[in-house]
Every structure is written in C-alpha cells, then in structure tokens.
Amino acid sequence: MPHDHHHDHDHRGLGPSSHPCRADQDAPLTEAQRLEIAVRELLVEKGVATAAEIAAQIARMDARTPALGAQVVARAWTDPAFKARLLADGSAACREMGIEVDALKLVAVENTEAEHNVVVCTLCSCYPRNLLGLPPDWYKSRAYRSRTVREPRRVLAEFGLTVPGTTTVRVHDSTADMRYLVVPRRPDAAAGWDEERLAGIVTRDCMIGVAVPSV
Amino acid sequence: MTNDAEETGRRWHDMGGRPGGPVSPEEHDFALWEKRVDALMVLCSAKGLFTVDGLRRALEDMGEDAFETMTYYERWIAAITQNLLEAGAFTVAELNTKIEEVAARGATYGEASLEGGHG
Structure with a gap:
C-alpha cells in the first residue's frame, strides 16, 4: 500500500522520500524534457519569467509537504475552537497558521465514528497541494479517479483500509477551485499527546482519506 | 475503454463512475524537469498568460x-506550450528554432540544459 515517509536524508539512488528517482539527468533526453527546456528558456529570453523566479517557485513547492497538513490536523485535535474555525472556513484557518492557500477554497471534512471522508478528483488531479505538496501518481490514475465515486469501500480496501458497515463513506470530488482536506479521527491511544507528537502520526494518506492514523 | 460520449455527452476525462482496474499504489519522487513544468504552470498562470481552465482545455x-x-508532466508541458503559443508568448518558429538548439547541445537532460540541469 502507499506509504508516507518523512525521511530528511537521502538514500543512494533514491529520492528524499526513498522512492526511486527518475534518471532524468543521464538518460536520453525525451521530447517532453526538450520542450520543457525550450519553453523555459524562451520565457526567460522574452522577459516573461526569470530563472530565479522559476527556482523560487520550485523551492516553494518543495516546502509544501504533508507535514503542513499534519500541523493543521494536530492543531484541530488539540484546540476545539480552532477545529470549529477550520471546519467553518478551511482557507481562513490555514492562513491563521501562516499557511498560504492562495486563491483556493479549502474545505476541511472531519472523520467521525459515523462518517469517513475520502477525496478524489474525477476530472483531473485537483488536490490540496498547498498543504500536502504534489499529488502521488495513483491519485491521478484512471483506476482511482473512476472507481472511488462508485465503489469507495472497495477502493479503500485496496489501500488496506476497511471501513465498518455502520460508518457512512462520504466521497468528495475536488474541483480546480475547491480542495478538500480530511481531518482524521485522533486515535484513542494518542490521548494527551502534544501537537508535535500528534502531527507525526498524520500521514498524507490519512488526509486524503485512504488511510487512518495509527499509533 | 468504452466511450459513452455519444449517449451521455461525457468526454473521456470525465472518469467518475466508469469502470477501472485495481488502484496501483504507484508514486515517484518528481524529477527536476517535472518540478520545472509545475513551476512554469504556476508562474505563467500567476502572470496572466493563461488560466487553469485554458490548461485543462488543452489537456482534455x-x-x-x-x-x-x-506521463502527467509530459501532457502538462504540451498543454502549457499550446497555451503559451495561443497567448503569443512566442511563435511556433521561435519554438522550433529553440528546440533544435536544445537538441544540438547533447543527448541527455543534463547536457541539453544550459546550467547542467542541476538547478
């Protein structure tokens, strides 16, 4: 099943989250890579964007990791007033924590004993990228996009998550303008933990809704 | 895949509820060129050269x-290029000249990038 790593070190031949790196430096140049270089250089030559702006944007995206979303969830778990504000207006609550959500309308949905939430984008790849970073490949796959709205329990089971029949599964289909963040249930075993420790158990998949936190 | 566009008016990208195989839990760390494509999309949108709707229209x-x-970012750079051409950011002739120039630099991404691709 998919896994969230939060390693902050590199393995040889592996990327920062220990998935294989694409050998884009030494492998034969692809058409798409050639086009990327050409378009980028033309934009710089025409004064549309500078190389520094492009590098800064990459750094900004690299800094957006599921750790940001986990901080938001941990705050919601420990501060009922914040949770109420988060569920009322996700964008405003994130800004309150200094997390920039740009123009996106962020909707936080809370898992309870009665309801489990899961997020998909059937049309494309819309995702709360400001809180979780770039979406994983499977989120953009035909299988996930097509089936999650029709048979969510079976899809969740493929991720190793069995939702009790007494719990309603609610599927949220994202749009370009509206992104969803799942606020998972805090495990009973994590009662009394501080925010930082709680954030450590909130994985990306928990905030998409295809997993639940475990201790 | 079945195409029910004639019956429902749905286009291929509107996948919700259609049949599909098992979800394959694949993911990879994004390569530099993919991050650059993503950055170009964000910057060009922010600068008003195209909108997310324009990008989606080209992708669809x-x-x-x-x-x-x-792959995902292969489709994105094609859609971005289409939108930038339509916006007049550069011409087809300028693009073709630049592509030839890039290809002549070397056979790998590193060699074809002016700064060695290490950004």
Whole structure:
C-alpha cells in the first residue's frame, strides 16, 4: 500500500522520500524534457519569467509537504475552537497558521465514528497541494479517479483500509477551485499527546482519506 | 475503454463512475524537469498568460490516447506550450528554432540544459 515517509536524508539512488528517482539527468533526453527546456528558456529570453523566479517557485513547492497538513490536523485535535474555525472556513484557518492557500477554497471534512471522508478528483488531479505538496501518481490514475465515486469501500480496501458497515463513506470530488482536506479521527491511544507528537502520526494518506492514523 | 460520449455527452476525462482496474499504489519522487513544468504552470498562470481552465482545455483536447501513453508532466508541458503559443508568448518558429538548439547541445537532460540541469 502507499506509504508516507518523512525521511530528511537521502538514500543512494533514491529520492528524499526513498522512492526511486527518475534518471532524468543521464538518460536520453525525451521530447517532453526538450520542450520543457525550450519553453523555459524562451520565457526567460522574452522577459516573461526569470530563472530565479522559476527556482523560487520550485523551492516553494518543495516546502509544501504533508507535514503542513499534519500541523493543521494536530492543531484541530488539540484546540476545539480552532477545529470549529477550520471546519467553518478551511482557507481562513490555514492562513491563521501562516499557511498560504492562495486563491483556493479549502474545505476541511472531519472523520467521525459515523462518517469517513475520502477525496478524489474525477476530472483531473485537483488536490490540496498547498498543504500536502504534489499529488502521488495513483491519485491521478484512471483506476482511482473512476472507481472511488462508485465503489469507495472497495477502493479503500485496496489501500488496506476497511471501513465498518455502520460508518457512512462520504466521497468528495475536488474541483480546480475547491480542495478538500480530511481531518482524521485522533486515535484513542494518542490521548494527551502534544501537537508535535500528534502531527507525526498524520500521514498524507490519512488526509486524503485512504488511510487512518495509527499509533 | 468504452466511450459513452455519444449517449451521455461525457468526454473521456470525465472518469467518475466508469469502470477501472485495481488502484496501483504507484508514486515517484518528481524529477527536476517535472518540478520545472509545475513551476512554469504556476508562474505563467500567476502572470496572466493563461488560466487553469485554458490548461485543462488543452489537456482534455489532447484526448484519451495521450492520457494512456504520456506521463502527467509530459501532457502538462504540451498543454502549457499550446497555451503559451495561443497567448503569443512566442511563435511556433521561435519554438522550433529553440528546440533544435536544445537538441544540438547533447543527448541527455543534463547536457541539453544550459546550467547542467542541476538547478
């Protein structure tokens, strides 16, 4: 099943989250890579964007990791007033924590004993990228996009998550303008933990809704 | 895949509820060129050269074959390029000249990048 790593070190031949790196430096140049270089250089030559702006944007995206979303969830778990504000207006609550959500309308949905939430984008790849970073490949796959709205329990089971029949599964289909963040249930075993420790158990998949936190 | 567009008016990208195989839990760390494509999309949108709707329109018009045979950022750079040409950011002739120039630099991404691709 998919896994969230939060390693902050590199393995040889592996990327920062220990998935294989694409050998884009030494492998034969692809058409798409050639086009990327050409378009980028033309934009710089025409004064549309500078190389520094492009590098800064990459750094900004690299800094957006599921750790940001986990901080938001941990705050919601420990501060009922914040949770109420988060569920009322996700964008405003994130800004309150200094997390920039740009123009996106962020909707936080809370898992309870009665309801489990899961997020998909059937049309494309819309995702709360400001809180979780770039979406994983499977989120953009035909299988996930097509089936999650029709048979969510079976899809969740493929991720190793069995939702009790007494719990309603609610599927949220994202749009370009509206992104969803799942606020998972805090495990009973994590009662009394501080925010930082709680954030450590909130994985990306928990905030998409295809997993639940475990201790 | 079945195409029910004639019956329902749905286009290929509107996948919700259609049949599909098991979800394959694949993911990879994004390569530099992919991050650059993502950055170009964000910056060009922010600068008003195109909108997310324009990008989506180009992606959807590329069709289902492109979805099946190209990777995500391969489709994105094609859609970005289409939108930038339409916006007049550069011409087809300028693009073709630049592509030839890039290809002549070397056979790998590192060699074809002016700064060695290490950004």
